[in-house]
Amino acid sequence: VAPGPLDKAATGPVEDAKPDSAELIRFDKVVKRFGDNTVLDHLDFSVRKGEHVTLIGPSGSGKTTILRLLMTLEQVSEGVVWVGGEPLSHERKADGSLRPASEKYQRQARKKIGMVFQQFNLFPNMNVLRNITEAPVTALGVPKPEAEARARELLDLVGLGDKADAHPTQLSGGQQQRVAIARALAMKPDILLLDEVTSALDPELVAGVLDVLRDIARTTDITLLCVTHEMSFARDISDRVLMFDAGRIVESGPPSQIFGEPREERTREFLRAVL
Numbered sequence: 366v367a368p369g370p371l372d373k374a375a376t377g378p379v380e381d382a383k384p385d386s387a388e389l390i391r392f393d394k395v396v397k398r399f400g401d402n403t404v405l406d407h408l409d410f411s412v413r414k415g416e417h418v419t420l421i422g423p424s425g426s427g428k429t430t431i432l433r434l435l436m437t438l439e440q441v442s443e444g445v446v447w448v449g450g451e452p453l454s455h456e457r458k459a460d461g462s463l464r465p466a467s468e469k470y471q472r473q474a475r476k477k478i479g480m481v482f483q484q485f486n487l488f489p490n491m492n493v494l495r496n497i498t499e500a501p502v503t504a505l506g507v508p509k510p511e512a513e514a515r516a517r518e519l520l521d522l523v524g525l526g527d528k529a530d531a532h533p534t535q536l537s538g539g540q541q542q543r544v545a546i547a548r549a550l551a552m553k554p555d556i557l558l559l560d561e562v563t564s565a566l567d568p569e570l571v572a573g574v575l576d577v578l579r580d581i582a583r584t585t586d587i588t589l590l591c592v593t594h595e596m597s598f599a600r601d602i603s604d605r606v607l608m609f610d611a612g613r614i615v616e617s618g619p620p621s622q623i624f625g626e627p628r629e630e631r632t633r634e635f636l637r638a639v640l
């Protein structure tokens with residue numbers, strides 16, 4: 366879907382932005398500042414439909430901010446974020462130009478995006494099944510029996526078919542995180558954002574969660590954008606790895622390049638420190 370003309374005054378030099386139809390996500394000269402701190406510095410990148418992309422790099426390099434912009438939990442300072450050929454950070458005025466998006470527009474535009482956080486944030490007062498059906502029923506209007514049938518399928522997918530009636534407090538951290546993954550998938554997102562989903566887990570629970578994600582990556586056509594410190598997981602599931610430093614992409618390539626023969630000294634230095 367070709368975008369309409371852009372409002373230069375509102376968006377800066379982005380008038381040549383033309384996401385091609387295979388591009389599901391596109392960051393166009395995105396700047397994000399918190400006060401004087403420039404966290405993303407004229408960032409350009411895109412993710413194609415079905416691609417599995419992993420963001421690596423030192424702490425504070427801006428990786429999580431990228432996911433938060435896609436969830437519209439943060440707003441760009443400059444530039445435009447596109448999803449599915451439509452602006453996410455902006456909305457079109459009647460004349461086709463862009464202006465910063467309203468909350469209502471963004472709520473609608475981010476429906477195709479799911480996110481799993483470091484802290485699983487399950488609803489503590491609801492059982493597992495209800496945790497998964499709540500949003501599809503209330504936000505999408507899916508009939509309850511249909512939502513429950515789908516939730517049970519998803520619980521099977523994450524290896525928790527027998528936990529539908531359990532409460533979150535009765536589950537291990539790894540099991541809670543698998544429920545959180547099922548909950549995100551219940552909204553049938555086109556894009557799944559994973560933000561260091563294993564970093565709050567005890568080491569012995571990490572493998573189970575990563576296995577579930579590998580399965581999802583292999584068996585679905587979902588587009589994945591992951592921030593992870595698990596380099597072996599990144600190597601396994603990624604089509605492409607983006608190495609970040611100080612709000613910029615230092616190097617980008619297939620995992621065989623990034624982990625096997627990194628071109629940039631900054632990448633080599635980072636990998637020496639974490640591997």
Ligand code: ADP
Pocket residue numbers: 399402404422423424425426427428429430431592
């Ligand atoms: P990463 O995920 O690579 O560790 P982040 O995107 O979390 O990096 O953070 C990048 C920078 O943005 C850090 O310097 C962090 O302190 C800053 N930052 C993130 N969120 C906020 C916020 N809400 N307010 C102020 N600074 C923030």
